[in-house]
Every structure is written in C-alpha cells, then in structure tokens.
Amino acid sequence: MILFKKEKDLKPELKRLQNQGKTIAFAPTMGALHNGHLELIRAGKLAGHTTVVSIFINPTQFNDKKDFEKYPVTIEQDIKLLVESGTDILFLPSVAEMYPDGLEALSRYDLGDLENLLEGHYRPGHFQGVCNVMHRLLKKIEPQHLYMGQKDYQQCMVVQKLIADFQLPVQFHVVPTIREESGLAMSSRNTRLSQNARENAVAIYHAHVYVKNNLLKLSLRDLKDNAKKQLKAAGFTEIDYIEICDAHTLQPVQAYHEDQQLVILTAAFTEGVRLIDNMLLN
Ligand SMILES: Nc1ncnc2c1ncn2[C@@H]1O[C@H](COP(=O)(O)OP(=O)(O)OP(=O)(O)O)[C@@H](O)[C@H]1O
Numbered sequence: 001m002i003l004f005k006k007e008k009d010l011k012p013e014l015k016r017l018q019n020q021g022k023t024i025a026f027a028p029t030m031g032a033l034h035n036g037h038l039e040l041i042r043a044g045k046l047a048g049h050t051t052v053v054s055i056f057i058n059p060t061q062f063n064d065k066k067d068f069e070k071y072p073v074t075i076e077q078d079i080k081l082l083v084e085s086g087t088d089i090l091f092l093p094s095v096a097e098m099y100p101d102g103l104e105a106l107s108r109y110d111l112g113d114l115e116n117l118l119e120g121h122y123r124p125g126h127f128q129g130v131c132n133v134m135h136r137l138l139k140k141i142e143p144q145h146l147y148m149g150q151k152d153y154q155q156c157m158v159v160q161k162l163i164a165d166f167q168l169p170v171q172f173h174v175v176p177t178i179r180e181e182s183g184l185a186m187s188s189r190n191t192r193l194s195q196n197a198r199e200n201a202v203a204i205y206h207a208h209v210y211v212k213n214n215l216l217k218l219s220l221r222d223l224k225d226n227a228k229k230q231l232k233a234a235g236f237t238e239i240d241y242i243e244i245c246d247a248h249t250l251q252p253v254q255a256y257h258e259d260q261q262l263v264i265l266t267a268a269f270t271e272g273v274r275l276i277d278n279m280l281l282n
Pocket residue numbers: 028029030031035036037039040147148149150151152175176177178179185186187188189190
C-alpha cells in the first residue's frame with residue numbers, strides 16, 4: 001500500500017494507474033476502521049478495481065464540537081487493517097490540504113429537503129460539510145467508482161445528489177450495512193460505549209426488525225411508538241427520531257401502501273453517544 005498526504009504526490013500515481021488501464025474504486029472514511037469499512041474495500045476489489053481509501057476526520061461536518069473532539073483515532077491499527085485488506089492507496093490529507101482557504105471558505109450546496117429531514121434537521125450544517133469534503137475528495141481522486149455504506153442512508157442520498165447535480169463521472173455503489181453477530185450496526189462510535197451499553201444498543205436493530213415483521217399488522221404510528229418504548233427500555237436516553245419514510249424521497253409516511261418502498265431510520269443516544277441505523281421494510 002502506498003500512502004499519500006498531498007494531492008500533488010497522489011496525482012502522478014493515479015495518472016500512472018490510469019495509463020495502465022486501471023479503474024479506481026474509492027472508499028472515503030474517517031478512520032477507526034472496522035469490518036463495515038473493509039466491506040467497502042472488498043466490494044471495490046471484487047469488481048477488479050484499484051482501491052483508494054481516504055482517512056480524514058472532516059471538521060466541517062461536525063455540528064457538535066464534543067463529538068469531533070471525541071471521535072476515535074486509531075491510525076496505526078487502521079494502516080495495518082488496510083494493508084491486510086489489500087488496499088492499494090491510502091490518502092491521508094491534513095486539514096490544510098483539504099481546506100487551503102480555511103474552514104470558513106465553504107461552498108454552499110442545494111440539498112433540497114434532504115437538508116431539513118432527519119439527520120439534516122438534527123445535525124444542522126452536517127451535510128454541507130459532507131458535500132464540501134466529498135466534492136473536494138472526488139476532484140482530487142477522480143475515481144470511476146465510489147463505495148459508501150447503507151448505514152448512512154441519508155448520506156448516500158446526499159452524495160448521489162451531489163454526483164448528479166455536478167455531473168461527476170463516478171458510479172455510486174451502496175454497500176449493505178455490516179453488523180456485529182448480535183445485529184448491532186458496526187460503527188466507529190460503538191468503541192465509545194461500555195460493554196453493557198454496547199450489548200443494549202442492539203435494541204435499535206431489534207426495533208427495526210419488529211417494525212418490519214409487523215408492518216401489515218399495526219398502524220405506522222403504533223409501530224413507531226412501540227419501537228420507541230423498546231429503545232427507552234434498553235437505556236437509550238434521547239431519541240432524535242424513529243421515522244418510517246419513503247425509501248426514495250425520505251419523506252415521512254403516515255400509512256402503508258404496498259406499492260411504496262419504505263425505510264425505517266433511527267438516531268438515538270446511549271451513554272451520550274449518538275448511534276444511527278436503518279432498515280428497508282418491504
Ligand atoms: N457497518 C457498516 N457497514 C457498511 N458500511 C459502513 C458501516 N459503517 C460505516 N460504513 C461506511 O463507511 C464509510 C465511512 O464511514 P465512517 O468513517 O463515518 O464510519 P462509521 O463507522 O460510520 O463511523 P461513525 O458512524 O461513528 O461516524 C461510510 O460510507 C459509511 O457508511
């Protein structure tokens with residue numbers, strides 16, 4: 001694996017690979033890597049691409065300063081995992097490399113309702129930060145393929161919109177959520193939980209399975225109320241949302257219609273750590 005910290009050093013290597021007819025699969029991350037991240041790399045490799053991974057804890061997407069300060073950093077372990085996974089290139093830029101004009105000089109993206117719904121509502125400015133960093137990363141790396149995780153469902157929609165709006169020549173791939181054996185969605189933030197909270201956090205997954213299994217039996221309102229009770233019983237202290245939405249527009253849905261694809265999305269806090277997960281319902 002080759003490590004680059006600057007675009008000016010990375011570009012010649014990308015050019016060399018391009019001249020050899022190689023195609024690039026890119027998996028952007030914020031590090032503290034786990035099996036979910038490695039699945040993005042596996043998917044790119046399986047399709048026969050050269051894999052580029054970035055690790056950059058993007059300051060502009062954190063609406064909560066404490067969350068940023070506490071974000072886990074395990075760079076030596078990450079490098080070991082990336083080498084083992086057969087990653088070809090690691091891009092590890094500094095803040096100055098990504099934001100040469102400073103953190104205030106940001107572009108403004110029109111995200112429509114995605115900016116106001118769910119994560120957009122509870123993390124103001126978050127998706128503007130995601131778009132700023134993703135647009136910059138995509139310009140620097142110019143991959144033919146981009147792999148991102150379904151765990152961050154709304155983020156996938158936002159980045160797909162960015163690609164469409166700017167007609168970026170990259171194919172987007174959503175990788176299914178990788179879970180612990182218990183069902184808990186793997187997430188870097190899980191490492192901030194005590195053993196007990198980590199075991200109880202699987203309640204999000206169980207609540208989603210409950211809603212999926214009872215979709216035709218109860219009203220969506222009752223399903224959401226019951227799911228909320230399950231999370232409270234499992235020690236979730238604050239629930240930002242448990243919402244059942246149209247899987248394509250993310251607009252909340254009041255009643256089930258069989259011709260509409262639905263997704264349930266949850267964001268909730270346990271031990272002060274905010275976890276998210278989602279599940280397609282039909
Ligand atoms: N369990 C998972 N399964 C599949 N993809 C995942 C999983 N967790 C994260 N990803 C994907 O990995 C990429 C990088 O995510 P990120 O570095 O934020 O990791 P994370 O574990 O989601 O961290 P956190 O949720 O704590 O921010 C994103 O595309 C994300 O959707």
